[in-house]
Amino acid sequence: MAQPKIIVLDDDPTGSQTVHSCLLLTRWDVDTLCTGLTDSVPIFFILTNTRALPAVEAAEVTRTVCRHLKQALALTGVSDYIVVSRSDSTLRGHYPLETDVIAAELGPFDAHFLVPAFLEGGRITRNSQHVLMVEGQPVPVHETEFARDSVFGYRHSYLPEYVAEKTAGRIPAAAVERILLPDLRSAGLAQRLARLTGNVCGVVDAETQADLDQFAAAVLEVASGGKRFLFRSAASLLTALAQLPPQPIPPEAMATYCRPGRRGVVLVGSHVRKTTEQLEVLLSEPDIAPIEVPVAPLKDSATAEAQIIATVLEAVNGAVAADQTPVIFTSRQELTFADAATRLAFGQRVSEVLMAIVQQLPTDLRFLISKGGITSNDVLSKGLALPTVRLLGQILPGCSVVRTGADHPRFPNLPVVLFPGNVGDRQGLATVYHRLHCAEG
Missing domain, CATH: 3.40.980.20 (Four-carbon acid sugar kinase, nucleotide binding domain)
Incomplete structure (x- = not known):
């Protein structure tokens, strides 16, 4: 199975915090995007910085990146790729705005997945509840200072309810596909992913890197057969998707x-x-x-x-x-x-x-x-x-x-x-x- 190019639209420059050796792009003209697409490392990051922008500007930046990407993909002949909208592991950012724009410009997608676990920072998801580990104890993120953010505040850390809140009910909590820890550790995950259609929203548990490795393996298997998925994730998923060896300098x-x-x-x-x-x-x-x-x-x-x-x-x-x-x-x-x-x-x-x-x-x-x-x-x-x-x-x-x-x-x-x-x-x-x-x- 060939390794697809992992294209990451990063709303600040910290999403590369679990990988190494790749390019970070601060510009998104077609020539610069071609540089990223033809680089030998299987993952690269486009630093859109949209978390610092109002919604209208964030949408326009994301739209421009996607349109330039389409041109760069055609010029370089890259057809096997996965798009990730990387954002904050404490759920702050322009969701669903950015995934909506990406889906409109680069879709259609069969599903988009929220994968906010950032294991290196003590953010895990279990039973679809996203929590921060504080002195060894799980604290639901809606009880933290991050949920009170003056721009990106929210009321729910149970991810289906978070999706419903952020989409103003357009995606009801009951319509969200929940990928739980037992699902990740079962043999039927790839078959389940293969059945998804219509850009359904899914939320993914993860407590360990092995959980994300299992999820990524199923994603890559199903994507190689033609299914198209979009991701809204923190950084830890990227480790699993890129499959890089250890960094050269400890x-x-x-x-x-x-x-x-x-x-x-x-x-x-x-x-x-x-x-x-x-x-x-x-x-x-x-x-x-x-x-x-x-x-x-x-x-x-x-x-x-x-x-x-x-x-x-x-x-x-x-x-x-x-x-x-x-x-x-x-x-x-x-x-x-x-x-x-x-x-x-x-x-x-x-x-x-x-x-x-x-x-x-x-x-x-x-x-x-x-x-x-x-x-x-x-x-x-x-x-x-x-x-x-x-x-x-x-x-x-x-x-x-x-x-x-x-x-x-x-x-x-x-x-x-x-x-x-x-x-x-x-x-x-x-x-x-x-x-x-x-x-x-």
Whole structure:
């Protein structure tokens, strides 16, 4: 059975956090998509960053990607492929908008599956209930801070009810196909998948990677016979679909990729509680220079950006001169907004400030750690202006490392850690820092 090309539309750049060696694309013109389709690695990612966009813009970006993909597929002659809409394992994102657009442009599909389990981050699904493991105990996601997200909030962690809620009843809970753990571990899964038609919605349990391996094996078997499936998933499913060998450099040895130079830089844009806890631990380390980016003035002043950028860069240069590692982080207070669109627009303004800072960081950086999914996407596409970048692997479970090209005009061969906001334990950010910092001299 031939290996199909796995095409991932990723709504932030962290969906590649369980694979390695593949290309991440920050642009989706036809030529760049052809580069992804003809790459030797069986999976590639298109970083649409749609989770940072209002619904109308997210739909337009997804539609454009799909239309350009159709052209690229025709030009390259690739006919055996699987499309994945990769999104957040805590159920935040533009569902069903993105899968609806993909189905309209690249369909028809026989089914679309929600597979939100992210095993490396302690997110599992059992009996169709999606939960977070917190200190060894399962907590339904609707009881977490993520369900109260100001843009993508929800009331249900029982996935059929989540689907009904998000589709406003267009897909009733009773119409959702439930693939449970016993189904994954039975011999009849492939036959069941083969019977699905009409883009029926399915939700998939998973507690271990073996569960996802079983599901992926059945999917690939049935797809080879002509069935077409679409996926809305977290990252762990991609490991099973891509079937890659272990990454070439182990996580503990990622300092191998560090450049000569004085210091690395840590950039923290995410403001979820887990990130704040990890930041507090990192800031307690010796030789760390905390540099806060005050974001409240950006809400009230149209001219605050230039002063903030200048002040932060002066502090960065001072820290490096004093042989300290700059940790640049957005202020932690939670601001309120009139509506979701205003909140997203403000987030984009904050990101513009952070990317202006990235563009002017010292050229002799040893490494860059970017904390937060949307922040990391903007670091790649705007701060570093990379049309494509090669994924090296993971430095922690769920935390990817990429490297700029040797021809980058300002930061050649710079290792960049893409660290999702809601991944890792309290020591996670400090652990990544130490794994890279240990090679500094």
